[in-house]
Amino acid sequence: MSDIHLDIKQVDKIYGTANSAVHAVKGLSMAVRRGEITSLLGASGCGKTSTLRMIAGFETVSKGTIKLGGKVLNDLRPVKRNVAMAFEGYSLYPPLTIRDNIAFALKASKLSAKDISDKVHTMADMLEITDILDKHPSSVSGGQQQRASLGRALIRDADLHLLDEPMGQLEPQLRALLRGRIKHYIKENGITAILVTHDQAEANALSDRIAVMEGGYLQQFESPQRLKDQPANLFTGTFVGEPPMNTFSASVDKESDKVRFDLDHGVSLSFDVTDFSADVIEAALALKSVVIGVRPYAIKRDDDGMKATVVANHWLGDQSHIAATLAGQSVILVEHDRAPDKAGDDIFIKLDPDNIHVFNRETGYAVSHGAEIVG
Amino acid sequence: MEHQSKLETVLRGIALLLVVVFFMFPIFWIFLMSLQTNETILRVPPSINFEPTLSNYRALITGKLETSAASLEINxxxxxxxxxxxxxxxxxxxxxxxxxxxxxxxxxxxxxxxxxxxxxxxxxxxxxxxxxxxxxxxxxxxxxxxxxxxxxxxxxxxxxxxxxxxxxxxxxxxxxxxxxxxxxxxxxxxxxxxxxxxxxxxxxxxxxxxxxxxxxxxxxxxxxxxxxxxxxxxxxxxxxxxxxxxxxxxxxxxxxxxxxxxxxxxxxxxxxxxxxxxxxxxxxx
CATH class of the missing domain: 1.10.3720.10 (MetI-like)
Structure with missing residues (x-):
């Protein structure tokens, strides 16, 4: 594709020496389009920050190539890359005021003092930090420093903007407000941005596509919706989504016009063969042993369903999270009405074949999503 | 800071004074010595009653050291x-x-x-x-x-x-x-x-x-x-x-x-x- 802006090919990052090596990033390949907002999502130590720092030039690339706008970055010093970055630890210059910190990178440009001042004010308005512009970093809160650091990065006219946990320190309300504004600003200015976060809500709200990372590997690189609907493997399935996907290990069998999933804990789920495509049934039967996954909001109540016992029921103000045990295994349901069930109550639940994800138990790869087989 | 009674303040003051005297006294004594001649310094018992003189400083600056026996050049x-x-x-x-x-x-x-x-x-x-x-x-x-x-x-x-x-x-x-x-x-x-x-x-x-x-x-x-x-x-x-x-x-x-x-x-x-x-x-x- 011609609109590929950042092209990462087979990149590895190995820290340390041969006898105490830490392999932080393994064979990472991903292509980011111009003007796209991409999130690197994963738990601590998954390699997302290492990836960001390799792009910025603070870490060397152990293997592979990183190209930005067609130019190979690997051996280019940070100063030559024209990349802007907001740091997780803010990293504002202590002797400068917030205003000067934000304006700093613009001073080297050819903009007039008035243009710089206007830009700084627009940025400060957007980030709600106008009132602290003349203070020094040490005298403002962490959240304010973080916004100043974000402003310092966003204000630059760079080829790529790297944002490392840019809103981690902010109050939830402010975070929700700023997400909208920042996304609008990024899109309006045609900025290509890579965001590192472990906050799914932030990744979902801001990103065009999310790269889920785990153990140094890229697990899946997709739009937020497709990540949820079609997880490529068991890791993405259980990592993306709050509360996480319910999973059950099961063996698969077919009897005349029924497909049966015998859960390890003794319960059987029986479906008509017509509920799935022939390919799905064939693939599942070939594996014999699978993991099935169901999102908490896709589990429905049905008087003819399986019996589960409620362990806890929490009303979060807009949805109920019900934890229950099904044949000794825990299962979580999400309902949008306030559920009356108490701990110890029996409920009857049903899994809808359209919402069942089947995974290969051995490899973890997805076999099917609902009736559709994974190509 | 926690509230201090008057007694505590006084005791603290005395303790600080002792420390200051302990550390500063030698320097103070040296300063006094520098304003005396060898004779007044060496008298027994020592006393702080003496006629101050700048002769020691003068000797250092001019580089001429007058002793009872001879005159020496020092730099x-x-x-x-x-x-x-x-x-x-x-x-x-x-x-x-x-x-x-x-x-x-x-x-x-x-x-x-x-x-x-x-x-x-x-x-x-x-x-x-x-x-x-x-x-x-x-x-x-x-x-x-x-x-x-x-x-x-x-x-x-x-x-x-x-x-x-x-x-x-x-x-x-x-x-x-x-x-x-x-x-x-x-x-x-x-x-x-x-x-x-x-x-x-x-x-x-x-x-x-x-x-x-x-x-x-x-x-x-x-x-x-x-x-x-x-x-x-x-x-x-x-x-x-x-x-x-x-x-x-x-x-x-x-x-x-x-x-x-x-x-x-x-x-x-x-x-x-x-x-x-x-x-x-x-x-x-």
Whole structure:
């Protein structure tokens, strides 16, 4: 594709020496389009920050190539890359005021003092930090420093903007407000941005596509919706989504016009063969042993369903999270009405074949999503 | 602060006074001695009733030492100048070499970096007398004995490890991300070092420099062995007051007052940095 802006090919990052090596990033390949907002999502130590720092030039690339706008970055010093970055630890210059910190990178440009001042004010308005512009970093809160650091990065006219946990320190309300504004600003200015976060809500709200990372590997690189609907493997399935996907290990069998999933804990789920495509049934039967996954909001109540016992029921103000045990295994349901069930109550639940994800138990790869087989 | 009763305040005041007297009395007594003649100093019992005289200071400044037996030439002012020159030059050179080295050790972990840093520190472990004999032989062969250059070089054994290790801690305390943020905004590593790292480590560098200055100023043994009279600092020059006709206590006291004056002035001027600098490095996590 011609609109590929950042092209990462087979990149590895190995820290340390041969006898105490830490392999932080393994064979990472991903292509980011111009003007796209991409999130690197994963738990601590998954390699997302290492990836960001390799792009910025603070870490060397152990293997592979990183190209930005067609130019190979690997051996280019940070100063030559024209990349802007907001740091997780803010990293504002202590002797400068917030205003000067934000304006700093613009001073080297050819903009007039008035243009710089206007830009700084627009940025400060957007980030709600106008009132602290003349203070020094040490005298403002962490959240304010973080916004100043974000402003310092966003204000630059760079080829790529790297944002490392840019809103981690902010109050939830402010975070929700700023997400909208920042996304609008990024899109309006045609900025290509890579965001590192472990906050799914932030990744979902801001990103065009999310790269889920785990153990140094890229697990899946997709739009937020497709990540949820079609997880490529068991890791993405259980990592993306709050509360996480319910999973059950099961063996698969077919009897005349029924497909049966015998859960390890003794319960059987029986479906008509017509509920799935022939390919799905064939693939599942070939594996014999699978993991099935169901999102908490896709589990429905049905008087003819399986019996589960409620362990806890929490009303979060807009949805109920019900934890229950099904044949000794825990299962979580999400309902949008306030559920009356108490701990110890029996409920009857049903899994809808359209919402069942089947995974290969051995490899973890997805076999099917609902009736559709994974190509 | 918690509330203190009057008694506690008084007791605390007395305790502080005792400490001050304990530490300041010798200096105060030396100051009094410097204003007396040898006769009044040595009378028994000692008394603070005396007629003050500036003769000791006059002797130091004019370079003529009148004893009961004879008149001696001393070059105390030359010694003082030597001390100033040697200390300033040594500390300047140590800062010039040590600060970039400290930055390198703090920021770049390369193979053997810890070993090199530790070797430099280990110069402080060896007793000076142990290295002096071979060193003086080498210096005589190389023509460095009795030269300012040779002394400044040897003084690096005192100053360089001190500066290197203290300043390194300061650089390590600065988040590397602040420097990355500057570099990513289009600056070379050298301008990052100058514009970001150096100013941020400023108090630490000042504190280390001051400490090194005091250590260099107080050094005695290197200059005693490696330099002759016209290159010796005050610490060694004071030996001239032990004369054939007795020890000139009055002049020694005056020499002490004059020789601690520069370091005292410097320490008072920089004391804010010194305390801030040394404690910040210790407290910062």
């Amino acid at each position: 105390f002012l030359q010694n003082l100048w030597n001390s100033v020159f040697l200390s300033v030059a040594s500390v300047s050179l140590a800062l010039l070499l040590g600060v970039p080295a400290a930055y390198a050790f703090a920021r770049h972990k390369f193979k053997g970096s810890e070993d090199i840093a530790f070797t430099l520190l280990s110069f402080r472990f060896a007793p000076p007398l142990l290295v002096l004999l071979p060193l003086s032989l080498y210096f005589q062969k190389m023509g460095l004995a009795d030269t300012y250059l040779g002394l400044i070089w040897v003084y690096q054994l005192i100053c360089l490890p001190l500066i290197l290790w203290i300043v390194r801690g300061y650089f390590e305390d600065i988040s590397p991300d602040i420097e990355y943020a500057y570099r990513v905004a289009g600056h070379s590593w050298f301008s990052t070092f100058r514009k970001i790292a150096l100013p941020l480590a400023g108090p630490g560098i000042a504190a280390a420099g001051l400490l090194a200055f005091i250590f260099a100023w107080n050094n005695f043994i290197f200059a005693l062995v490696l330099a002759s009279a016209d290159k010796q600092p005050v610490t060694v020059g004071a030996l001239a007051f032990i004369t054939a006709s007795g020890i000139q206590y009055g002049q020694i006291a005056a020499a002490i007052v004059m020789s601690i004056a520069p370091t005292l002035a410097l320490a008072l001027y920089a004391q804010k940095y010194l305390v801030e600098g040394l404690s910040l490095g210790a407290v910062k996590g």
